[in-house]
Amino acid sequence: MERIEHVITEEEQHQRIDKVLSQWNEDWSRSQVQEWIKEGRVTVNGATVKANYKCEADDRIVISVPEPEVLEITPENMDLDIYYEDRDVIVVNKPRGMVVHPAPGHLSGTLVNGLMAHCKDLSGINGVLRPGIVHRIDKDTSGLLMAAKNDYAHEKLSQQLSNKTVTRKYKAIVHGVIPHDVGTIDAPIGRDPKDRQKMAVVENGKHAVTHFRVLERFSQYSLIECELETGRTHQIRVHMKYIGHPLAGDPKYGPKKTLNIEGQALHAEVLGFIHPRTEEYLEFKAPLPDDFSRILTFLRSEG
Known part of the structure; x- marks a missing residue:
């Protein structure tokens, strides 16, 4: 169990505690935070509160975040915007608002859920919750992301990231x-x-x-x-x-x-890398999303 402490700032005061806490970590949904509050995992100045508690400046918040459960990812059919795909790698244009991989509070609707349904198999190097994910972009950042379909491709692509040879x-x-x-x-x-x-x-x-x-x-x-x-x-x-x-x-x-x-x-907008098997340099460009x-x-x- 992870213990997180935080003192409420002036910018955060007068807001509901469930809203404030869900803004701290993009992997925490508001419903997940509300569940933690119900379970007594959240205290304010040493006392438990309800989800509608309005925070005050200098309130000391303590959250006891439970250990993540061992989860099985449920494949979900999605209309993925695929820019490239072969037996080793897939390049996807992720929309703004989509979480890359499952986490407590975001167990469905993530890019990984969609990839699992589309590809059937992804590399296992990053474990159960992040199969195939070589790098990530934030939930509210749109654009190109590459994923590995097998461990060989994953290691080769990760090495390029470490060597700073990937174009981003x-x-x-x-x-x-x-x-x-x-x-x-x-x-x-x-x-x-x-x-x-x-x-x-x-x-x-x-x-x-x-x-x-x-x-x-x-x-x-x-x-x-x-x-x-x-x-x-x-x-x-x-x-x-x-x-x-x-x-x-x-x-x-x-x-x-x-x-x-x-x-x-x-x-x-632009993602370029050396293909892990053919060693050919590939580069892709995704247009700006409509809201941008x-x-x-x-x-x-x-x-």
Whole structure:
């Protein structure tokens, strides 16, 4: 059992506790959090509360998160947007709002559920809950993701990620007008010492490098392309916040006053890798999703 402690911030006060807790971790659904509250796994200042408790600043929250159950994944038929597939690898364009793999509170409707139904077999290197998953993108990030159909392909693709030879380019809309055309953010990322549900640039974090270039500037926002050299959790979101240009719509790292988009305006547009068996370089590009394109049209119309 994992014990998590957190002190409510001013931004979180006056909100229901079940809503606040479900925002800490994208793998926790609100219904799962409500179940934990009913079971007495959540205390506020040492006392149990109901799910509709309104948080106050400086409330000390303690959650006793149960160990994940050993689960069997249920294959689910989905209309997957498949860009490439053979006996070793599959490349899918994931929509915004879809969780990549099952976790407590998100046992169905994930990309893995759909892949299990479509492929029948995936590599087992990452265990029961993450079969075939070589890398992941966040729930509210859209775009290209590769999965391995067997352990041989999984090891080869993972090695390329470790060697930084996989091409991963993202489009993002960020707050503020970035004055320079290109930049590199080389700053280590680890758990935020003030909030363990967030990542942050920290002195003892893991090496993380993001390259970016400005594609368009608007009155209060910028459209950028980011290329990942490393692949840390929430890397682009954390790095852009670190330099003062958080992603538009980002509920975890961005300001509340933002563009009308569900989740961060971040799209994994380009994915390139060396095929694990043929050793041919393959590269794929997925167009921006409709909501992202609509936001750009709006920003351009503002002049």
